[in-house]
Amino acid sequence: MIQARGASLVYYDHGREVFACRNVDLEVRPGEFLGILGPSGSGKSSLLYLLSGLKTPSSGDVAFDGRSVGDLNDEERSKMRLNDFGFVFQQPFLLGYLTAIENVTVATVGKAAYEEARELLDRLGMGEKSHRYPHELSGGERQRVCVARALLGDPMVVFADEPTASLDHANGSQVVHLLNQHRGSGSLVMVTHDPSMLAEADRIVELNDGMLASGHQATEVATGH
Amino acid sequence: MQAETTLAGANAKATKSASRPLAAYMYLLRNIGKTAPLIAVITLAVLLVAGIVALMDSIPYSIRVIYSYSKTALGISPRWDPTQTPALRSVVIKECPVPIERLVTCRASSAQVKSIVGKWPFVVLGLHQNDMLYYLHRLDGDKIVGRLPKPGAAEALVSEPVARNRGLKIGSDLLSPTDTDNYSPYHVKVVGIAETKEWIMVTDIEYLEANQFPAVNFLLVFAPTPQQQGKLDHWAEKRFKGSHAQIFAYHLLEKDTNDMFKILYKILDVVIGTLVLVITIMMGMLMNIYQSQRLVEFGLLQALGYTKRQLLRRVTLEAVLVIVGGWVVGLFMAYGLLLVVKATLMDPSAFSLNPFDPTAYTYTLPIPIAIFAAAVLTVWLRFRNFDPVGVVERRLV
Numbered sequence: 001m002i003q004a005r006g007a008s009l010v011y012y013d014h015g016r017e018v019f020a021c022r023n024v025d026l027e028v029r030p031g032e033f034l035g036i037l038g039p040s041g042s043g044k045s046s047l048l049y050l051l052s053g054l055k056t057p058s059s060g061d062v063a064f065d066g067r068s069v070g071d072l073n074d075e076e077r078s079k080m081r082l083n084d085f086g087f088v089f090q091q092p093f094l095l096g097y098l099t100a101i102e103n104v105t106v107a108t109v110g111k112a113a114y115e116e117a118r119e120l121l122d123r124l125g126m127g128e129k130s131h132r133y134p135h136e137l138s139g140g141e142r143q144r145v146c147v148a149r150a151l152l153g154d155p156m157v158v159f160a161d162e163p164t165a166s167l168d169h170a171n172g173s174q175v176v177h178l179l180n181q182h183r184g185s186g187s188l189v190m191v192t193h194d195p196s197m198l199a200e201a202d203r204i205v206e207l208n209d210g211m212l213a214s215g216h217q218a219t220e221v222a223t224g225h
Numbered sequence: 226m227q228a229e230t231t232l233a234g235a236n237a238k239a240t241k242s243a244s245r246p247l248a249a250y251m252y253l254l255r256n257i258g259k260t261a262p263l264i265a266v267i268t269l270a271v272l273l274v275a276g277i278v279a280l281m282d283s284i285p286y287s288i289r290v291i292y293s294y295s296k297t298a299l300g301i302s303p304r305w306d307p308t309q310t311p312a313l314r315s316v317v318i319k320e321c322p323v324p325i326e327r328l329v330t331c332r333a334s335s336a337q338v339k340s341i342v343g344k345w346p347f348v349v350l351g352l353h354q355n356d357m358l359y360y361l362h363r364l365d366g367d368k369i370v371g372r373l374p375k376p377g378a379a380e381a382l383v384s385e386p387v388a389r390n391r392g393l394k395i396g397s398d399l400l401s402p403t404d405t406d407n408y409s410p411y412h413v414k415v416v417g418i419a420e421t422k423e424w425i426m427v428t429d430i431e432y433l434e435a436n437q438f439p440a441v442n443f444l445l446v447f448a449p450t451p452q453q454q455g456k457l458d459h460w461a462e463k464r465f466k467g468s469h470a471q472i473f474a475y476h477l478l479e480k481d482t483n484d485m486f487k488i489l490y491k492i493l494d495v496v497i498g499t500l501v502l503v504i505t506i507m508m509g510m511l512m513n514i515y516q517s518q519r520l521v522e523f524g525l526l527q528a529l530g531y532t533k534r535q536l537l538r539r540v541t542l543e544a545v546l547v548i549v550g551g552w553v554v555g556l557f558m559a560y561g562l563l564l565v566v567k568a569t570l571m572d573p574s575a576f577s578l579n580p581f582d583p584t585a586y587t588y589t590l591p592i593p594i595a596i597f598a599a600a601v602l603t604v605w606l607r608f609r610n611f612d613p614v615g616v617v618e619r620r621l622v
Contacts, residue, residue, distance in 0.1 A: 090618075
């Protein structure tokens with residue numbers, strides 16, 4: 001579904017080339033929970049941005065459903081993210097002037113979205129607090145709202161960038177579990193430095209210094225799922 | 226039952242807001258503490274500009290109102306040789322291109338009226354009794370409190386605005402030997418007040434003939450309709466150009482007024498232009514701060530999949546709502562303030578002020594246009610190279 005072939009992402013720091021990702025070959029398969037594991041600064045988030053179209057590769061290619069992301073213009077990439085992908089970021093970014101349910105429906109619009117958002121919040125245990133503002137919610141609750149927002153509209157892929165970073169272990173595990181449980185038939189790509197958060201992953205790849213472990217091939221860790 | 230209805234209403238409202246969480250009005254309403262100061266700045270700017278222009282405009286407007294009696298008659302006065310009045314009369318009778326409803330020979334004395342920029346001269350017409358009645362009728366002054374001045378008596382009739390302006394009542398002196406601005410060798414008492422909006426001062430011609438210097442008779446020519454009056458005025462301007470006669474016509478008054486205020490309005494343009502520029506720069510800076518506070522929101526929405534164009538459209542719509550809202554509130558407030566100024570400061574002295582002066586409100590138009598341009602430019606510059614990843618990685622937060 002998503003295929004990265006020799007994808008690299010280069011930043012320029014005072015004119016010096018810095019590889020955030022280097023020659024990554026990776027495939028995200030339909031319906032799988034793919035974990036990307038690596039220490040801080042290993043380029044996990046950069047890889048996630050490449051796979052999700054938030055960044056375009058400096059070299060190599062990332063393709064979604066056979067279409068190269070590099071060939072899409074900014075608007076087409078935005079449309080792809082809005083319609084086909086869901087996102088959960090490290091910080092539970094919510095719009096402070098919107099209620100929980102309004103924050104969820106930001107990902108799409110219409111009355112049907114409202115009904116789906118309400119159902120999702122119910123399933124995530126947030127039904128009672130759906131009309132509260134973010135400042136009235138705890139960190140874990142806010143992240144659950146973010147999970148609902150990512151799951152709204154049954155996206156083909158949900159990208160989660162260290163979604164447990166701002167939470168304690170119990171809350172973090174619960175968020176990952178909810179993400180995995182409610183993603184339906186869509187894939188889940190989750191980046192983390194904590195292997196215990198990937199207990200439910202179908203497949204895990206490790207990243208070090210912008211490169212997948214074992215040369216340029218993904219190190220696939222059998223998880224039993 | 227009532228509780229159920231209330232709950233249903235609240236749910237419907239919640240559904241509506243959740244169905245359109247990114248509607249432009251949502252941010253404005255939910256962040257009224259941030260949007261209200263922006264609206265207030267625009268409102269005050271509009272209030273300031275409309276107020277200044279309306280007050281400036283009240284000066285030429287006063288001239289038009291005070292001397293509007295000249296719309297009803299053409300005045301022709303001899304120059305150099307006061308005996309030429311009958312000759313001028315013959316010319317008018319023979320050559321006038323429109324029917325003449327009445328041709329009046331009169332005398333004039335001068336008095337003064339007050340304006341917001343000082344004292345202005347005003348004519349005290351000396352008329353025969355039957356001409357006086359006709360003149361008052363033409364100026365809607367048939368209804369009189371008191372009576373007409375008697376032949377040869379030191380008496381005068383004024384209209385209601387003149388009475389208010391000069392603080393005159395029946396029995397007051399319109400002209401007096403001790404008043405250098407409103408001089409006459411005898412005390413000319415007000416004996417009647419005409420209830421018309423026109424500014425009028427009339428006395429009997431015999432009194433002026435006996436007591437007023439210089440001894441010059443002049444003509445008042447009345448055409449049957451305003452259109453014919455206008456044609457008569459223009460004819461007289463051309464016919465008597467270069468001759469020993471002076472013409473008094475409304476269109477000449479308008480022309481002189483426009484010429485007189487041309488430079489003043491140019492100065493006003495510069496002042497208003499500078500003011501708009503200052504307000505625009507200030508609003509541009511405020512908008513920039515306003516948008517800076519929303520970087521996380523823009524970054525998040527862009528990361529989720531909203532295009533720069535969609536975000537720009539939304540922010541532009543928000544700016545339009547704020548700017549148009551501030552402008553409209555400013556217009557209403559300016560109108561309200563001008564009404565109050567008119568009622569409390571101007572009307573008691575019959576000073577003219579038009580609270581619905583179109584020029585004043587037209588002058589406010591550059592404010593919303595310039596602020597909108599500054600707002601859109603600010604937002605566009607911000608969005609041009611905006612990277613949502615910087616926000617989601619918390620580098621720009």
